[in-house]
Amino acid sequence: xxxxxxxxxxxxxxxxxxxxxxxxxxxxxxxxxxxxxxxxxxxxxxxxxxxxxxxxxxxxxxxxxxxxxxxxxxxxxxxxxxxxxxxxxxxxxxxxxxxxxxxxxxxxxxxxxxxxxxxxxxxxxxxxxxxxxxxxxxxxxxxxxxxxxxxxxxxxxxxxxxxxxxxxxxxxxxxxxxxxxxxxxxxxxxxxxxxxxxxxxxxxxxxxxxxxxxxxxxxxxxxxxxxxxxxxxxxxxxxxxxxxxxxxxxxxxxxxxxxxxxxxxxxxxxxxxxxxxxxxxxxxxxxxx
Amino acid sequence: xxxxxxxxxxxxxxxxxxxxxxxxxxxxxxxxxxxxxxxxxxxxxxxxxxxxxxxxxxxxxxxxxxxxxxxxxxxxxxxxxxxxxxxxxxxxxxxxxxxxxxxxxxxxxxxxxxxxxxxxxxxxxxxxxxxxxxxxxxxxxxxxxxxxxxxxxxxxxxxxxxxxxxxxxxxxxxxxxxxxxxxxxxxxxxxxxxxxxxxxxxxxxxxx
Numbered sequence: 001x002x003x004x005x006x007x008x009x010x011x012x013x014x015x016x017x018x019x020x021x022x023x024x025x026x027x028x029x030x031x032x033x034x035x036x037x038x039x040x041x042x043x044x045x046x047x048x049x050x051x052x053x054x055x056x057x058x059x060x061x062x063x064x065x066x067x068x069x070x071x072x073x074x075x076x077x078x079x080x081x082x083x084x085x086x087x088x089x090x091x092x093x094x095x096x097x098x099x100x101x102x103x104x105x106x107x108x109x110x111x112x113x114x115x116x117x118x119x120x121x122x123x124x125x126x127x128x129x130x131x132x133x134x135x136x137x138x139x140x141x142x143x144x145x146x147x148x149x150x151x152x153x154x155x156x157x158x159x160x161x162x163x164x165x166x167x168x169x170x171x172x173x174x175x176x177x178x179x180x181x182x183x184x185x186x187x188x189x190x191x192x193x194x195x196x197x198x199x200x201x202x203x204x205x206x207x208x209x210x211x212x213x214x215x216x217x218x219x220x221x222x223x224x225x226x227x228x229x230x231x232x233x234x235x236x237x238x239x240x241x242x243x244x245x246x247x248x249x250x251x252x253x254x255x256x257x258x259x260x261x262x263x264x265x266x267x268x269x270x271x272x273x274x275x276x277x278x279x280x281x282x283x284x285x286x287x288x289x
Numbered sequence: 290x291x292x293x294x295x296x297x298x299x300x301x302x303x304x305x306x307x308x309x310x311x312x313x314x315x316x317x318x319x320x321x322x323x324x325x326x327x328x329x330x331x332x333x334x335x336x337x338x339x340x341x342x343x344x345x346x347x348x349x350x351x352x353x354x355x356x357x358x359x360x361x362x363x364x365x366x367x368x369x370x371x372x373x374x375x376x377x378x379x380x381x382x383x384x385x386x387x388x389x390x391x392x393x394x395x396x397x398x399x400x401x402x403x404x405x406x407x408x409x410x411x412x413x414x415x416x417x418x419x420x421x422x423x424x425x426x427x428x429x430x431x432x433x434x435x436x437x438x439x440x441x442x443x444x445x446x447x448x449x450x451x452x453x454x455x456x457x458x459x460x461x462x463x464x465x466x467x468x469x470x471x472x473x474x475x476x477x478x479x480x481x482x483x484x485x486x487x488x489x490x491x492x493x494x495x496x497x
Contacts, residue, residue, distance in 0.1 A: 195319075195320075196317070197316055197317055197319075197320035197324070197484070197485045197486065198314060198315050198316050198317055198320070198455065198485070198486055199315065199317055199454075199455055200487075202315045202317070202453045202454065202455035203313070203314055203315035203455070203457075203487075203491070204491070204496050205453050206313075206315050206437060206452065206453060206455060206457040207313050207491045207493060207496060208493065208496040208497075209418065209437055209452055210418075210437065210457065211496065212493060213346055213415055213416035213418075214496070214497075215439070215452065216416040216417070216418050216439055216452070
């Protein structure tokens with residue numbers, strides 16, 4: 001329903017006579033009215049434009065139209081209707097219900113200017129078009145439907161209890177989530193402190209084992225140093241390493257005699273150093289780990 | 290017969306110097322599951338590989354001070370795979386600001402006669418251990434979560450005893466020398482594993 005306000009608006013402000021309120025207030029109201037009408041007209045023009053393009057699309061490109069783009073168009077229309085609603089609800093807009101549009105002049109002749117304004121849709125401002133264009137009440141059928149809907153809406157009232165519980169649950173949850181983090185943090189940090197996930201002493205023991213075989217040599221008795229006592233491990237590491245080398249050297253003696261190497265006999269425990277171990281790296285191999 | 294073109298000749302040592310960038314940490318047994326979950330989420334999406342390896346560390350003592358160390362590793366799950374021989378150099382003490390431990394690394398595959406060969410060469414086995422765990426990958430980075438166990442009887446892997454109640458977590462990258470952006474990436478990945486694991490540069494000499 002597109003109503004044209006530009007034509008012969010005769011404003012009858014009810015409840016505000018010229019004498020009592022004074023010129024200023026009337027002027028202010030008029031200005032407000034003008035401004036709100038302007039913005040309303042622009043919004044309606046946008047809506048009209050989008051409706052036009054949508055109808056064009058439906059009529060001409062219906063075989064290529066996809067459901068998502070149809071939904072997009074509907075969403076656009078709904079958004080624009082929303083902005084119009086917001087505008088009407090805006091405090092600055094005067095209540096249009098108190099304003100009445102009265103046609104001043106009706107003629108069965110064709111009015112060129114009107115035709116231009118309305119894009120040839122309303123060429124004549126006559127008795128036929130007035131009931132349609134200047135109506136203030138919806139159709140009787142539409143009015144019936146609206147009455148039914150509002151009755152049903154009122155009927156759903158008793159279910160408000162469910163709505164209330166839902167609201168309560170939501171607000172509880174929101175409260176818990178928005179609460180200052182201190183309460184939560186203290187609990188979780190206490191828990192976390194009780195359960196550390198790594199032990200620095202263990203790290204050192206493991207790295208030492210991989211690095212140079214601490215506590216791993218075959219000469220050490222099994223189950224020696226507990227991983228928790230770093231201090232003891234450190235102090236006992238010194239003598240044990242030496243122990244290892246000495247024992248290792250002693251243990252190698254029997255192994256040496258059976259070998260066919262270039263070892264100098266008579267020098268037990270001494271590895272021949274004249275063997276140049278030159279390991280060439282063939283980096284072009286697939287065995288990279 | 291002509292010599293093959295230079296490009297197909299094998300690359301002799303010194304051409305590409307591979308460095309291993311390493312960050313180490315550990316995680317207690319009870320937090321292992323959460324670490325594995327996190328790694329499964331963070332790393333490349335392949336099923337995490339589990340492995341069971343037996344590593345032997347060989348030393349060659351010369352007249353000089355430091356012995357030459359070689360590490361020989363074989364898979365217990367796949368007994369027919371070749372052995373893996375690795376040389377790890379001393380950690381580079383260049384940049385204190387570098388976030389990872391950097392050391393020269395040379396990797397070769399070897400046949401099953403490797404222990405005998407090393408013995409013949411004069412190496413002696415210093416220690417051995419078994420490592421069992423999981424392997425994750427993220428791009429260049431390799432994350433190994435392993436449980437180290439002590440081997441009581443050399444060569445006998447039936448009864449092993451875990452070294453500690455933790456799993457060793459290692460984040461390593463093999464890259465040519467000179468790429469320092471690698472350690473930045475490693476550090477940011479290590480950040481994502483906190484506070485479960487603290488991966489850091491641990492100098493083994495400090496723990497001797």
